[in-house]
Amino acid sequence: xxxxxxxxxxxxxxxxxxxxxxxxxxxxxxxxxxxxxxxxxxxxxxxxxxxxxxxxxxxxxxxxxxxxxxxxxxxxxxxxxxxxxxxxxxxxxxxxxxxxxxxxxxxxxxxxxxxxxxxxxxxxxxxxxxxxxxxxxxxxxxxxxxxxxxxxxxxxxxxxxxxxxxxxxxxxxxxxxxxxxxxxxxxxxxxxxxxxxxxxxxxxxxxxxxxxxxxxxxxxxxxxxxxxxxxxxxxxxxxxxxxxxxx
Amino acid sequence: xxxxxxxxxxxxxxxxxxxxxxxxxxxxxxxxxxxxxxxxxxxxxxxxxxxxxxxxxxxxxxxxxxxxxxxxxxxxxxxxxxxxxxxxxxxxxxxxxxxxxxxxxxxxxxxxxxxxxxxxxxxxxxxxxxxxxxxxxxxxxxxxxxxxxxxxxxxxxxxxxxxxxxxxxxxxxxxxxxxxxxxxxxxxxxxxxxxxxxxxxxxxxxxxxxxxxxxxxxxxxxxxxxxxxxxxxxxxxxxxxxxxxxxxxxxxxxxxxxxxxxxxxxxxxxxxxxxxxxxxxxxxxxxxxxxxxxxxxxxxxxxxx
Numbered sequence: 001x002x003x004x005x006x007x008x009x010x011x012x013x014x015x016x017x018x019x020x021x022x023x024x025x026x027x028x029x030x031x032x033x034x035x036x037x038x039x040x041x042x043x044x045x046x047x048x049x050x051x052x053x054x055x056x057x058x059x060x061x062x063x064x065x066x067x068x069x070x071x072x073x074x075x076x077x078x079x080x081x082x083x084x085x086x087x088x089x090x091x092x093x094x095x096x097x098x099x100x101x102x103x104x105x106x107x108x109x110x111x112x113x114x115x116x117x118x119x120x121x122x123x124x125x126x127x128x129x130x131x132x133x134x135x136x137x138x139x140x141x142x143x144x145x146x147x148x149x150x151x152x153x154x155x156x157x158x159x160x161x162x163x164x165x166x167x168x169x170x171x172x173x174x175x176x177x178x179x180x181x182x183x184x185x186x187x188x189x190x191x192x193x194x195x196x197x198x199x200x201x202x203x204x205x206x207x208x209x210x211x212x213x214x215x216x217x218x219x220x221x222x223x224x225x226x227x228x229x230x231x232x233x234x235x236x237x238x239x240x241x242x243x244x245x246x247x
Numbered sequence: 248x249x250x251x252x253x254x255x256x257x258x259x260x261x262x263x264x265x266x267x268x269x270x271x272x273x274x275x276x277x278x279x280x281x282x283x284x285x286x287x288x289x290x291x292x293x294x295x296x297x298x299x300x301x302x303x304x305x306x307x308x309x310x311x312x313x314x315x316x317x318x319x320x321x322x323x324x325x326x327x328x329x330x331x332x333x334x335x336x337x338x339x340x341x342x343x344x345x346x347x348x349x350x351x352x353x354x355x356x357x358x359x360x361x362x363x364x365x366x367x368x369x370x371x372x373x374x375x376x377x378x379x380x381x382x383x384x385x386x387x388x389x390x391x392x393x394x395x396x397x398x399x400x401x402x403x404x405x406x407x408x409x410x411x412x413x414x415x416x417x418x419x420x421x422x423x424x425x426x427x428x429x430x431x432x433x434x435x436x437x438x439x440x441x442x443x444x445x446x447x448x449x450x451x452x453x454x455x456x457x458x459x460x461x462x463x464x465x466x467x468x469x470x471x472x473x474x475x476x477x478x479x480x481x482x483x484x485x486x487x488x489x490x491x492x493x494x495x496x497x498x499x500x501x502x503x504x505x506x507x508x509x510x511x512x513x514x515x516x517x518x519x520x521x522x523x524x525x526x527x528x529x530x531x532x533x534x535x536x537x538x539x540x541x542x543x544x545x546x547x548x549x550x551x552x
Contacts, residue, residue, distance in 0.1 A: 008347065015343045022334045099330035103391065105297055107347040108319040239314065242299050244259060245328065 005116065008109035012117025013124075016091075020125045023094070025086050029126065032079045033133040036070055040140040064150070067141040071157045075134060076213055080161055081194070083126050084168020085186035089176040091118040092238065093183075099245045112235035119173050119231055126165050131158050160213055163223045167209045170230035177234045177241065249274055249399055249430050250294055255303035257289050257454075264289035266454035267303070272432060276425045278441030278462070279434035281451035287434040288327055290451070291403050294432070295324045307399070320348065323397035325388045327404045327434075333377035337368055337387045340376060341394050348395040362390040365420060367413070381408035381534055389417065393424070400424060402433040406440050410532050411521040418443045437537050438462070439513045473497065474513040476537050478506045478520070481530030489529045493519050 020026065047063050092115065095101040104114050138147075138154050168190070175182040197204040198211065205211040212222045250272035257265040265286045279287045292298040293305055296312035296319075305312060312318050332340055341362055345355035363369045366386035371379070376387060385408055392400060402421070406414050421444050425431050435441050441448055442462050450458040480486045483506045487499045490508055495515040500507050510516040524532040 007349065011346045014346070018335070018339075018343075019332060022332075099326075099328045100332060102297065102324070102326045102328070102330070103344055104347070106295055106319055106322070106324045107344065108316050108349070109347055110316055242297075244298070 005110060005113050008107075008113035009117040009120065012104070012109070012114050013121045014117075016118045016121035017125065020087075020121060023090070025090060028086060029083060029129055032083060033129045036074050036079070036133060036137050037140070039074075040067075040070070040137040044140050063141040063143065064146055067138060070137055070141070071134070071161075075130070075157075075161055076164060076210065077195070079130065080164040081168050081190035081209075083130065084165060085172045085183065085190055087122050087126060088169040088172025089182040089186050091115075091122055091173055091176055092234075093176040096243050096245065101243060102245065105243075111238045115173065115177065115235045115238050116231065119169065119234070122169050122173070123166055126169070127162055130161055130165060134158060134161060163220065163227075164209070164213050166227045167212070167223045167230075170227040170234070171209065174230045174234040174237065177237045248272060250305065250307050250432070251309075252290075252294070252305045253303050255290075255293065255305055256301050257286075257293060257298060258301045263454050265293070265300075268454075268456050269303075270449060270456050270459065272430075272449075273447070274430045275447065276421065276431045276433065276445035278445050278448040279432060279451060280436070280438060280441050280448050280462075281434075282436050284453075285436075285451040286454040287451050288403055289454070291324075291401055291432070291434060295322065295401055319397075320395065321398040323392035323395065323400045325392040325400070325402045325405050327407070329381075329384060331376045331384065331387075334375060336373050336375055337363060337379065337383075337390070338372035341372075341387065341390050344391045345394045350395075358394050358396075359390070362394040363387070365393060366390045367416060382410050382413050385409055386413065386417070389420075398429050400429065400431045400433075402431065404434055404436075406435065406437075408534050408536060411517070411524040411535055412532075414440075414535065415521055439517060473509045473511055474516075474537065476508045476510065476513075476516070476520075476535060477502070478508065478532060479504060479534040480506060480532045486523065486529035486532065489523050490516075490520070495519065 043066055044063060092101070095104065105111065134157060135154065138150075142150055172182065172186050175186055179185065194208045194210045197208045209223070209226065212219045212226065248271045250270075252268055252270050255265055255268040255270075256263070268286075268290065279290065281287050289298065293300050294307060294312065296307075296315065299313050307318055308321060310318060312322075335343070338359055342355045342359040345358045345362075346352070348355075350358060360369060360372070363372045366389050368383060368386050368390060371383065376384065379387065385405060389402070389405055392402065400421075405421075406417055409417060418440070421431055421433060425445075431444075433441065433444060446462045448459065448462045449456050478486065483501060483504055487501070487506050487508075490496050490506070491499055493516070495510050495512040496508055497511055498509045508516070520532070520535070523529055
């Protein structure tokens with residue numbers, strides 16, 4: 001009784017893309033992607049006016065260093081995990097809460113195709129907003145003469161952000177498929193567990209996604225493996241799970 | 248038999264939704280009649296593979312339905328819940344769902360047009376569902392259920408909230424559907440709605456099938472109970488005046504812009520209401536609903552006896 005996967009997933013993908021534009025969380029995504037651009041403009045203006053925005057031990061921090069801080073703190077520690085948790089948990093949970101899942105579950109498509117199509121739509125949607133946002137911040141913050149040498153670093157950062165969006169989205173997609181109220185647990189994971197585990201000694205950091213988003217070939221493989229495992233697990237869970245809709 | 252259920256039970260934690268139901272549903276139209284909470288929706292959700300039975304088994308067209316998505320090529324479901332992608336137009340929504348049946352863009356568009364036409368929504372197909380009236384929302388749900396021309400249509404309270412004219416048209420659509428050699432299972436808590444479509448009914452109460460067979464056998468019992476109808480109309484007072492002119496209305500009162508009518512003869516009353524709505528003499532009749540307390544009284548009587 002195996003049904004085709006990719007054709008139906010593509011159709012769910014098309015349907016979900018349109019849906020995501022109208023989702024309640026779209027305003028949050030716009031804010032998340034727009035805020036760094038505004039901060040970058042303000043920082044650049046401050047530097048142009050001669051006042052340093054940040055100083056460390058009396059040393060002025062330039063816009064190039066600020067860009068790197070923006071990537072590691074603003075994007076990787078806040079925007080990417082937050083988008084992953086808000087969107088990932090909602091992909092299926094919203095359909096269940098809104099009771100529209102019935103229309104998807106009573107079509108001749110495998111439930112796994114619904115999960116896959118929705119996940120790919122999420123990935124395209126957030127990547128299309130977050131990656132250009134980072135590129136814009138780079139163009140605003142990094143002085144023109146430094147752009148050439150730093151272009152390779154920008155490409156690496158874009159890749160890491162894409163991997164982060166994929167991994168967090170997949171993990172929280174699985175949480176949304178498996179649990180009734182996944183958002184709170186997701187927020188605790190990204191803003192409680194991850195920062196804590198990253199500073200604790202020992203091996204606890206291996207139980208975070210943030211740890212694997214540090215550029216190295218083995219970490220890239222780990223992030224891809226986490227992503228694939230979470231998506232497959234979500235596809236398997238939805239296949240066997242029963243959703244009792246409230247009337 | 249299109250559906251065969253054996254010792255079907257469903258528990259929601261400690262609450263029983265369905266209790267040891269063994270039933271065979273033949274081809275044609277079958278009415279599922281029972282008050283709210285009788286187990287009709289649970290039965291339909293199990294039969295449509297959305298819920299898994301706690302015990303027992305169900306086969307649709309001789310095959311299991313849970314985890315068997317290929318079955319949905321032959322099955323169309325219109326749920327009770329008023330849930331939509333509100334920002335989509337009726338056309339976009341029905342077409343998108345048709346696409347999930349594997350239709351090409353053009354085929355899905357043509358099928359959606361045909362389905363919307365069948366439920367008299369083609370002229371407002373480009374309007375957002377969020378702007379639809381209750382009756383239109385009911386009909387667009389029906390359109391998504393028939394868009395792939397299934398062999399079996401399962402409709403959960405499809406007439407709820409429709410105005411009298413649309414109610415009559417929808418009943419005709421359902422009976423025509425069955426006349427073309429296809430099958431329908433339709434639930435309602437209003438006997439005369441079911442009776443207008445079929446004589447073959449399953450009576451449900453407290454999660455059990457308490458009777459099955461010909462509707463006329465319980466007819467007398469149900470008619471003995473006063474039947475209450477709530478009508479939302481453009482000119483409620485003019486409508487009440489028209490309704491009181493007939494001898495099939497025993498009382499009328501107002502509740503906001505709704506007229507609440509009690510009738511001892513629902514058949515005659517509904518026929519007359521449809522005539523009044525069609526004539527437009529009392530303005531537009533927007534929504535007709537009936538609480539299930541009259542049916543609940545019948546079931547209480549049946550269970551006690």
